[in-house]
Amino acid sequence: MIYPTAHPLKPARTDVLVTTSWLAPIVWEGTFDPDILDAQFRNTTIGLTVFAIKKYVVFLKLFLETAEQFFMVGHQVNYYVFTNRPADVPDVPLGRGRRVVVLQVRSYRRWQDVSLRRMEVISSFAERRFLQEVDYLVCADVDMKFSDRVGAEVLSPLFGTLHPGFYTAGRQAFTYERRSASQAYIPPDEGDFYYTGSFFGGSVSEVHRLTKACHQAMMVDLAHGIEAVWQDESHLNRYLLYHKPAKVLSPEYMWDEHMLGRPPVLRKMRYMAVPKNHQAIRNP
Numbered sequence: 001m002i003y004p005t006a007h008p009l010k011p012a013r014t015d016v017l018v019t020t021s022w023l024a025p026i027v028w029e030g031t032f033d034p035d036i037l038d039a040q041f042r043n044t045t046i047g048l049t050v051f052a053i054k055k056y057v058v059f060l061k062l063f064l065e066t067a068e069q070f071f072m073v074g075h076q077v078n079y080y081v082f083t084n085r086p087a088d089v090p091d092v093p094l095g096r097g098r099r100v101v102v103l104q105v106r107s108y109r110r111w112q113d114v115s116l117r118r119m120e121v122i123s124s125f126a127e128r129r130f131l132q133e134v135d136y137l138v139c140a141d142v143d144m145k146f147s148d149r150v151g152a153e154v155l156s157p158l159f160g161t162l163h164p165g166f167y168t169a170g171r172q173a174f175t176y177e178r179r180s181a182s183q184a185y186i187p188p189d190e191g192d193f194y195y196t197g198s199f200f201g202g203s204v205s206e207v208h209r210l211t212k213a214c215h216q217a218m219m220v221d222l223a224h225g226i227e228a229v230w231q232d233e234s235h236l237n238r239y240l241l242y243h244k245p246a247k248v249l250s251p252e253y254m255w256d257e258h259m260l261g262r263p264p265v266l267r268k269m270r271y272m273a274v275p276k277n278h279q280a281i282r283n284p
């Protein structure tokens, strides 16, 4: 393979932080060579979990079509679509080595419960089948589209993604759970980043540990009559504070153009929010 050599005195990017204080890479365009990474992760199978409960089935078509164009192209991919409406899962033409697995699950009345119960479902399916079927899991929101490469550069034992609304903010502005009665509590003087609940992943065993721990913490909260301010996202943030991720994805991997425009620091927009009417889509 032929590629330009890196120079120790020439940083790939000087306008953004490219490593965390625990020396995990922060993945930005310009900091990696896609060809080297694709070769390194050859023969890897990736599971992409996505929930489409109730009206959210309408997002599946664009999600899957754009994933076919941009998500782990050249690798083996299993899409795990969790839904209570299997008949509404669209037929999307798939490339070689890629398949859709439809898994029927129950729905919940409140959107908060739909969102937070994802942790329980992922942890239980991780044990039951993902461990046997894939090497890595990527857990994603469905109200999104892929619009540029999301590839092997994200793969690591455990990764989280910087929430696009908070990557310029300081710790005190992060919307962590601040009530000490909750298992998601983060004290005011702690915290690295604010991670989005919409995109995280890692090896199957690490994602299993994460989702199981978050689900158990949410059940303790439930027994105490408390729900974390941002549900599963709050618990994910607490987990990643005390289990530092091996890679951190830049907001290129979770962007909202309608809310945040196109700042120059963002050379690529890879995975983007599809605008939605919250009231209309979340309620029956």
Ligand SMILES: CC(=O)N[C@H]1[C@@H](OP(=O)(O)OP(=O)(O)OC[C@H]2O[C@@H](n3ccc(=O)[nH]c3=O)[C@H](O)[C@@H]2O)O[C@H](CO)[C@H](O)[C@@H]1O
Pocket (backbone or CB within 6 Å): 050, 051, 052, 053, 054, 055, 056, 111, 112, 114, 115, 140, 141, 142, 143, 196, 197, 198, 230, 231, 232, 233, 281, 282
């Ligand atoms: C900008 C903002 O406020 N973002 C928060 C909001 O994200 P979002 O507004 O992105 O949440 P969302 O409505 O996308 O729900 C999360 C995911 O749950 C699934 N789903 C949800 C409802 C439903 O009826 N059917 C269904 O399938 C679906 O995969 C969806 O993508 O809420 C999340 C869950 O707490 C996080 O806290 C986010 O930070």
Ligand SMILES: [Mn+2]
Pocket (backbone or CB within 6 Å): 141, 142, 143, 198
């Ligand atoms: Mn979403």
